[in-house]
Amino acid sequence: MQIWAHRGASSRQPENTIAAFSAAMAAGVDGVEFDVQLSSDGVPVVIHDEKVDRTHAGTGWVAGQTVAQLQELPSLLKKKPDPLTTRIPTLAEVLDLLAAGDQLINIELKNSVKAYKTLESKVLAMVAERRLADRVVLSSFNHYSLQRLREKGWTGELAAVHDGMLREPWRYFRELDVQAVHPPRHVLMVPGFITRAHRAGFAVRVWTVNKAAQRQRCARLGVDGIFTDVMKPGPNW
Numbered sequence: 001m002q003i004w005a006h007r008g009a010s011s012r013q014p015e016n017t018i019a020a021f022s023a024a025m026a027a028g029v030d031g032v033e034f035d036v037q038l039s040s041d042g043v044p045v046v047i048h049d050e051k052v053d054r055t056h057a058g059t060g061w062v063a064g065q066t067v068a069q070l071q072e073l074p075s076l077l078k079k080k081p082d083p084l085t086t087r088i089p090t091l092a093e094v095l096d097l098l099a100a101g102d103q104l105i106n107i108e109l110k111n112s113v114k115a116y117k118t119l120e121s122k123v124l125a126m127v128a129e130r131r132l133a134d135r136v137v138l139s140s141f142n143h144y145s146l147q148r149l150r151e152k153g154w155t156g157e158l159a160a161v162h163d164g165m166l167r168e169p170w171r172y173f174r175e176l177d178v179q180a181v182h183p184p185r186h187v188l189m190v191p192g193f194i195t196r197a198h199r200a201g202f203a204v205r206v207w208t209v210n211k212a213a214q215r216q217r218c219a220r221l222g223v224d225g226i227f228t229d230v231m232k233p234g235p236n237w
Helices: 017-029 067-071 091-099 121-129 143-152 171-178 185-189 193-199 214-221
Strands: 002-006 031-038 044-046 104-109 138-140 156-161 179-181 203-206 225-228
Touching: 002 017, 002 104, 002 121, 017 091, 017 193, 031 091, 031 121, 044 091, 067 143, 091 104, 091 121, 104 121, 104 214, 121 179, 138 143, 138 179, 143 156, 156 171, 171 185, 185 203, 185 214, 214 225
Parallel strands: 002 031, 002 225, 031 104, 104 138, 138 156, 156 179, 179 203, 203 225
Antiparallel strands: 031 044
8 A cells, every 4th residue: 555645754853845855755645645736927836725824924825926935934833944945945946856867746626716727737838847747646526627637638647626415426427437445444434345346447556544454444445545644663563
């Protein structure tokens, strides 16, 4: 079962920052997951929330601020943050860092609240420039965005993120032309969900798994991968 660092090593460093991704690489995880949006001047930036208020010392929409303004905001998630490694990074900075390692890379397009009309094209261009397509999974809650990625020529792996108890969704996922599904942890309550997903040809990566018992259950059920904040689990992990 693969271990994916959720927003980097986010239990040890501020989430979705160079510090968090560097810590995840050092921990030897299988993959790194992060979120991408666009600044007001059209630069892909790595941040989860559509507003900066929770993670950085500022306020307002990511889409309402330039990349220069976003990168001036100190992290709120660490008392004495390093301004260079805990600021909001650009997608280019993150991909350049990860390109030096061997981890798989899950880029989640955060375009369910803001449309970000050029986001797909810019992400695809940056991945292509660095020749990372064979290591990249593109995912989104916005399944229209997944369709646009295919239409724009992406032939690599797509993953449908969802947050709900969908009943027998396999036909829909086939039509969507994805290779993986990223459901929340509570889908494990559904008897046979993982087995049926595998029979239908889909990898299943579950979010967010931070406790040893949860991780062990995922392993028993045959989950392909978990997204976790915890990079140094205890002896029972």
